[in-house]
Amino acid sequence: MDMAKVYNFSAGPAxxxxxxxxxxxxxxxxxHGSGxxxxxxxxxxxEFMEIIHDAEQDLRQLMGIPAGYKVLFLQGGASLQFAMAPLNLLGDKDSIDIVNTGHWSKLAIKEAKRYAKVNVAASSEDRNFCYIPEEASWQRDPNAAYLHYTSNETIGGLQFPYIPAEQHGVPLVCDMSSDFLSREIDVSRFGMIYAGAQKNIxxxxxxxxxxxxxLLGKARADIPTMLNYQVHADAxxxxxxxxxxxxxxxxxxxKWLKEQGGVKGIATRNEEKAGLLYHVIDSSGGFYSTHIEQPFRSKMNVVFKLKDEALDEIFLLEARKNGLAQLKGHRAVGGMRASIYNAMPIEGVKSLVNFMQDFARQYG
Amino acid sequence: MDMAKVYNFSAGPAxxxxxxxxxxxxxxxxxHGSGxxxxxxxxxxxEFMEIIHDAEQDLRQLMGIPAGYKVLFLQGGASLQFAMAPLNLLGDKDSIDIVNTGHWSKLAIKEAKRYAKVNVAASSEDRNFCYIPEEASWQRDPNAAYLHYTSNETIGGLQFPYIPAEQHGVPLVCDMSSDFLSREIDVSRFGMIYAGAQKNIxxxxxxxxxxxxxLLGKARADIPTMLNYQVHADAxxxxxxxxxxxxxxxxxxxKWLKEQGGVKGIATRNEEKAGLLYHVIDSSGGFYSTHIEQPFRSKMNVVFKLKDEALDEIFLLEARKNGLAQLKGHRAVGGMRASIYNAMPIEGVKSLVNFMQDFARQYG
Structure with a gap:
């Protein structure tokens, strides 16, 4: 089948x-011949027991998930976890720490506030989420049930370049929806990680x-059975x-990711892909720009603006003609967003980079 | 591709x-050329907005869903609805009526009891769920928030041959997971219908x-946002x-169902398929039997036993050799179960019927 090649930069499903x-x-x-x-x-x-078993084993191998951690395959997306996390993990505590780095952190905060006292340990809202506050400045509660953060803000294009330190034995909980499996992490530093599948999974x-x-077994007694981690873990x-x-x-x-050299292999390619895009932005003489400070630029969602907003529609139309789809930024931030998850081939990024350079030459 | 034909009688996924x-x-x-x-x-x-819009419109047309009803596409299966229904529909009432006709009713009762007073309006547990108690004998609460029943018990093989009457303005709520779209129903008689997809959808x-x-807008204020019907309806x-x-x-x-003559067309075929199977059971001289009373025999899940339990394993092995898979009954009831949902072709049922007759001749 010969079809027009389209590179799809959608933020997810992707x-x-x-x-x-x-x-x-x-x-x-x-x-496999099962009919x-x-x-x-x-x-x-x-047959399916084999499929789910293999999926879990491959994920454990890819991420180096230690013994003593359960892997659950659930439904409902990260949005349901915004409630399930406090409902399951609060235990006899009454507050949690959350770091506010943008749209998804804010939704996590809003939902958590319905079930716990929320201490916003740090926030970069003062400067439109262009940075992540220095860890030493965070106001952490030693009695928090856990500290929640969003490793990559899909909409804002802001990414943690590090894993926060655990303090006072307060476990880390991370919404890793949009950079799960994109780079090596030490799972043992987390109490819990969750991720909606529709980006890298x-x-x-x-x-x-x-x-x-x-961390299992602390769920509030009155929550729906289907919202109880322990129930899913036991089953x-x-x-x-x-x-x-x-x-x-x-x-x-x-399985595909294992063939790509695992998380280490894909991380190298992800660095390269993001590097190409940020380079064309930085070297455009201001035609393209991103407000995200350098160390916190997302390697998954490259968010940028054109110098002249009036060119946005033309940019999107011309890009689509060149087989480059879904580049429009989220309405909350405007501009453009190129989501370049694991499965985006480097050829797609090179094609976008070439287009961006041509477009800047023509309209700059 | 030439493969051994297998007829899959799984109860779901199916x-x-x-x-x-x-x-x-x-x-x-x-x-569709989207790349x-x-x-x-x-x-x-x-593209996806078109897909979900068409799906909803086709479903509305198939079931004759009146204006004034919302159609929602959710996650979590019927098991999550066992909690969501009381959490959303109780309003200022404190009790609900449930009819107990087997395994799934019992789970619905167990979960609902965590959030409401449950009045078991009728139960056939006294005779191992082989019948549905006469409607006139039900002990209904005029102040119930709703009456819940399970139109088809997937495990027990027991099916309502009618829709219960609404009384005292108490809305009907039905778990229709395993006979959704299998026969014509008047949606306007229900307050709410829900169905896990993995049988007929x-x-x-x-x-x-x-x-x-x-019925929207009555949700308990403290439930997770993702569990609120109104939230999903609004969005x-x-x-x-x-x-x-x-x-x-x-x-x-x-779309396929519309080509089969819609629900009316498929209902005729479902009657025929179930008729063939129950006929071979009834005419086997006791070699096969079902404990379900005639009017309540499920047309979706035909549950039956062999006279001699020692033959169960041979029956299953021989059936599999003949391309007839997944006939083992649920462990809770034992014996055999042939799930013959909409998508099971009549050729599959005929093949099973022939096998059952041959098997009875050989081992009877």
């Missing part, structure tokens, strides 16, 4: 590896959660029927 | 129409909910990223 989609296509009607599509399989049958409808076993994510197809695709993505 | 899977396969890499897989599309882009990870608008199921791929497949299933 581009998936071609190899993964091709494999899913080839076995869509008949998975069934994965979508038709009983979640408790041996697979299709939407799946949330991956990694939790230290010691190995099979308390009820999970979203089987997204889990299957995630498993294919994990 | 068989999907071949035509739907073939279409999904053909456009998996490139939906993207449906899995890669932004849920807010025009599509892949797991999607819950379809149909709710009378007048047209786009409060956060929905499970896009299952919604797309559901849309293909709805």
């Amino acid at each position: 581009v998936l590896p071609h190899q993964v989609l091709a494999e899913a296509q080839s076995e869509l009607l008949d998975w 069934m599509s994965v979508m038709e399989m009983s979640h408790r049958g041996k 697979g299709p939407s409808g799946l949330t991956v959660l990694i939790i230290r076993e010691g 190995d994510s099979m308390y009820n029927t999970p979203g089987t197809y997204p889990i299957y695709i995630a498993g294919l993505v994990f | 068989v999907l129409p071949h035509q739907v899977l073939a279409e999904a396969q053909s456009e998996l890499l490139d939906w 993207m897989s449906v899995m890669e599309m932004s849920h807010r882009g025009k 599509g892949p797991s990870g999607l819950t379809v909910l149909i709710i009378r608008e007048g 047209d199921s786009m409060y956060n990223t929905p499970g896009t791929y299952p919604i797309y497949i559901a849309g293909l299933v709805f």
Whole structure:
């Protein structure tokens, strides 16, 4: 099949590896000679049990998830975790620390406030979320149940270049939705990590959660059974029927990632991709600009503006004609956003860079 | 591709129409010339907005859903609805009526009891759920917030042959997970209907909910935002990223169903399929039997036993050799179960019937 090549810079759901989609296509009607599509399989049958087991093992290997951590495959996206985290982790404490770095942090704060006292330990709202406040300046509560932060702000294009230190034994909880598996991290430094799948993992409808076993069993007694981490942990994510197809695709993505040299290999490529884009922005003589301070520029979501806003529509139209799709920034911040998750090939970024240079020459 | 034909009688996730899977396969890499897989599309882009809009319109047409009802595409399965229903619908009432007809009713009761006084208006537990108590005998509470029932018990094989009458203005709420779209119903008689997708709708990870608008806005103030029907209704199921791929497949299933003569057409075929199976059971001279009383026998899940339990394993092995898969009954009831949802072709049922007759001759 010959089709016009389109590079899809959507912030999520987002581009998936071609190899993964091709494999899913080839076995869509008949998975491994079973005579069934994965979508038709009983979640408790041996075929699907093998799929979910392999997906978990591959993820554990990719991230070096230590023993003593559970991996859960849930539904509802990060938005449901904004409630589930406090409802499950507060225990006998009454407050949590949250770092406010933008849109998604703010939603996490808003929802958490319904169930806990929230101490905003640090915020960069004073300067439109262009930076992350120095860790030494954070006002942390030694009695917080946990400290929550958003490792990458998908909308703002702001990314933590480090993992905050644990203090006073307060566990770290991280919404890693948009940079999960994009760079090496030490899982043992976290109490819990969660991520909506639709950026670096697979299709939407799946949330991956990694939790230290010691944090289980603290859920509020009155929460719905389906919102209790312990219930899902005890049932190995099979308390009820999970979203089987997204889990299957995630498993294919994990296998693909192993072939890319794992997280270390993909991180190198991600650095290179982001480097190309920020270079063209920085060397455009002001035609393109980003307000994010250098150390905190996201390697997943490159947010930038054109010097003249009146050119935005032309930029988007011309880009689309060149096979470069979904570059419009989120309405909350305007301008442009190029999401360059793991599955975006470097050729796509090079194509965008060339287009941006040509466009700046023509309209600059 | 030539593969051994397998008929999959799984209770869910379950068989999907071949035509739907073939279409999904053909456009998996490139939906309608967009250059993207449906899995890669932004849920807010025009392509996916068209997909979800068409899915809803086709469902409305298939079921004759009146104006004044919202259709929501949610996550979490029926199990999450067991909590969401009382948390959203109780309002200023403090009790609900539930009819207990088996495994799924019991789970609905258990979860609802955590949030409301539950009046079990009727139960057939006294005779192992082989019947549905006469409606006139139900002990209904005129002050209940709603009456909940399970139209088809997937595990027990027990199905309501009618829609209960509304009394005292108490709305009906129905878990229709395993017979949704299998027969004509008058939606206007319900306050709310919900169904996990993985039987008659599509892949797991999607819950379809149909709710009378007048029942919105009564949610308990302290429930998670993601559990509030009003939030999802206001956002047209786009409060956060929905499970896009299952919604797309559901849309293909709805189109396929329209080609089958709609719900009326499929209902005729479902009657015929169930009739063939119950006939072979009834005419087996006791070799096969079902404990479900005739009027309440499920047309979706045909539950039966062999005279001699020692033959169960041989039956299952021989069936599998004949391309008849997933016939083992749920561990809670034992024996056999043939789930024959909309997508099970009549050829599959005929093949099973022939096998059952041969098996009875050989081992009877």
